[in-house]
Amino acid sequence: MRILFITLTICCLSACSFVGFPGVYKIDVEQGNIVTQEMADQLKPGMSRRQVRFILGTPLVEDTFNQERWDYPYVKRNGVNVLSESRMTVVFDGDALLNVRGDYLPPAWSEFVAPDATTDTATDAATEAEDPAPAEITEDAG
Numbered sequence: 351m352r353i354l355f356i357t358l359t360i361c362c363l364s365a366c367s368f369v370g371f372p373g374v375y376k377i378d379v380e381q382g383n384i385v386t387q388e389m390a391d392q393l394k395p396g397m398s399r400r401q402v403r404f405i406l407g408t409p410l411v412e413d414t415f416n417q418e419r420w421d422y423p424y425v426k427r428n429g430v431n432v433l434s435e436s437r438m439t440v441v442f443d444g445d446a447l448l449n450v451r452g453d454y455l456p457p458a459w460s461e462f463v464a465p466d467a468t469t470d471t472a473t474d475a476a477t478e479a480e481d482p483a484p485a486e487i488t489e490d491a492g
Contacts, residue, residue: 376428376429377428378426378427378428378433379426379427379428380424380425380426381424381425381426381427382410382422382423382424382425383406383407383408383409383410383422383423383424383438384424385406385422385424385436385438385454386454387454389405389406389454390438390450390454390455390456391456391457392405392456393405393406393440393447393450393456393458394447394456394458395446395447395448395458395459396446396447397446397447398445398446398447399442399445399447401447402420402440402442402447406422406438406440407422409421409422409440410422410423411423418441418442418443418448419439419440419441419442420439420440420442421437421438421439422437422438422439422440422452423435423436423437424436424437436452436453436454437452437453438450438451438452438453438454439451439452
């Protein structure tokens with residue numbers, strides 16, 4: 351009799367996980383750095399790291415392998431549903447701001463973007479122009 355009661359209790363409790371509890375309120379969870387277009391508009395080429403940190407806040411991700419790059423991701427969720435998501439990446443050359451990528455592009459970088467190009471494509475093209483081509487590296491190494 352005791353085993354039957356335990357089995358019945360386990361079955362009833364496991365059934366609750368499939369249905370969920372009706373009427374349970376799920377709060378909106380915000381994770382990351384909130385970056386607005388107004389904040390991005392204040393960024394200018396050549397700004398120091400300290401100035402960028404003052405405008406955008408402390409970056410959520412500081413890459414330990416590439417200290418020249420700061421990432422500012424932001425996600426707003428309600429349960430498992432993603433309500434909004436944005437990303438901004440700033441790249442430095444030493445202590446000077448070199449490049450900005452992501453959902454918010456400052457007007458200082460608008461001359462680098464073609465009218466029909468997206469933000470990521472235009473900034474990636476500018477980054478590739480600074481880096482040597484992979485074919486040049488393999489020719490020198492071989």
